[in-house]
Amino acid sequence: MPLLEARDLSKSYGHGALVVADVSFSIARGETLGLVGESGSGKSTIARMVLGLIEPTSGSVLFDGQPVTGISQRTLRPLRRRMQVVFQDPFAALNPRMRVRDIIAEPLVIHRACPRSELRPRTAKLLRAVGLDDSALARYPHEFSGGQRQRINIARALALRPDLVVLDEPVSALDVSVGAQIVNLLRDLQREFALTYLFISHSMPLVRYLATNIAVLYRGRLVEYGPSMEICTAPREAYTQSLLAATPEIRA
Numbered sequence: 001m002p003l004l005e006a007r008d009l010s011k012s013y014g015h016g017a018l019v020v021a022d023v024s025f026s027i028a029r030g031e032t033l034g035l036v037g038e039s040g041s042g043k044s045t046i047a048r049m050v051l052g053l054i055e056p057t058s059g060s061v062l063f064d065g066q067p068v069t070g071i072s073q074r075t076l077r078p079l080r081r082r083m084q085v086v087f088q089d090p091f092a093a094l095n096p097r098m099r100v101r102d103i104i105a106e107p108l109v110i111h112r113a114c115p116r117s118e119l120r121p122r123t124a125k126l127l128r129a130v131g132l133d134d135s136a137l138a139r140y141p142h143e144f145s146g147g148q149r150q151r152i153n154i155a156r157a158l159a160l161r162p163d164l165v166v167l168d169e170p171v172s173a174l175d176v177s178v179g180a181q182i183v184n185l186l187r188d189l190q191r192e193f194a195l196t197y198l199f200i201s202h203s204m205p206l207v208r209y210l211a212t213n214i215a216v217l218y219r220g221r222l223v224e225y226g227p228s229m230e231i232c233t234a235p236r237e238a239y240t241q242s243l244l245a246a247t248p249e250i251r252a
Contacts, residue, residue, distance in 0.1 A: 001065055002026035003196050004050065004164055009059035011045050019045050020220045022059070027213075029163070032190070032197040034211030034228065036204055036243060042220040043200045047166050050198060051083055052076045063164070081111055084157040088169040090149035094141040100127070100152055101137040107159045126155040129192070130185060147178035151185070158193060167199045171206070183210065204243040208232040216240050 004027040011020040020042040027033045035043050048054045050061055052068045061068040063079055084107075087093040094103055104123040108114040114122055124134045130151040141149055150170060157165055167186065171179030187210065189195060201207050207214055207228070214231045216224040218239045224231055235241050 002062075003029040003064055004198065005062040006046070006050065007060045007062070009046060009049055009061070010057050011042075011049065011054070012057045018220060020049075020056075023215075023217070023220075023222050024059075025213075025215050025222070025225060027164075027196055027198060029196055030190075030194060031212040032199050032210050034207030034214045035198060035200045035217065036202065036207045036214060037217035038202055038243075040219075041217040043217055044168060045220075046217075047085070047168050047198065047200055051085060051166060052080065081113070081160045082163045083166070084160065084162040084164070085166040085168060086150070086153050086157050086170045089173055090146050090153055091141060093153050094149060096141050098140075099137065100139055100141070103141075103152060104156045104159055107156060111160060113160055122159070123155075126158055127152075129158065129189065130155045145178075146174050147182060150174065150182055154182075154185070154189070158189070161193065162195070164196045164198065167197055169200055169202070172201070172203075186210065202243075204232065204240070204246075216243070 006023060006025050009020055009023045010018065012018045023046060025033060035046065037043055049056050050068070056069055060070070063083065066079060068076065068079060101120065101123050104126055105119045108119060108122065124137060127134065127136055132148065132151055144152065171182050174182065183206065190197060199207060199210050211228045213226060214228050215222055216231070216237065216239065223237050224235065224240050231240060232244060235244060
């Protein structure tokens, strides 16, 4: 049974404007699905439906066999502990008035997942896992570089030991060299924490580097879906070919 399964997801707004149309995919435990497409293709809308933040117009999402769509917030709450997200903008995702120790500890406090006496050692351990030391705990987000902020975001996402992490363009706001470091960190963390990723990007080479399988979106529709190597070496669709040609190979 896949860890995550989307079945015929569709989402429309306003006067029937269709943002996502009949999208289906699945992700096996421990694997990465790369969801790729240009801006406005519906990638982030799919991420929000997967996380239960918005309801689809039609279709369904199953997480570990349990429905995410069409259920109450109370029923969804325990599933949310197992699904976390890392956003595109590493600064906007952090509360500038909170110290790093409180940012990382916040999910543990909200879900009552850790005694208060254990918060500091737990947050320090998470920081070390993403390549930062204990001195970061007492500092504020503005004191860090973009890459360091994204490491803090990743540490927070890992606080509850999730099964699934949705990575919504996590390196697009970073310099190429810093982004490559984050990409390699994500690969290492996937092995260390046995994570499953939904990796959203507009970069086909980046998705190829990280993903087990790739789903290509064009104007809200899935135009190609299959193993990463197969799609990147022999793409069937002209749109997929243009995405591959648009960005250079990743040398992380």
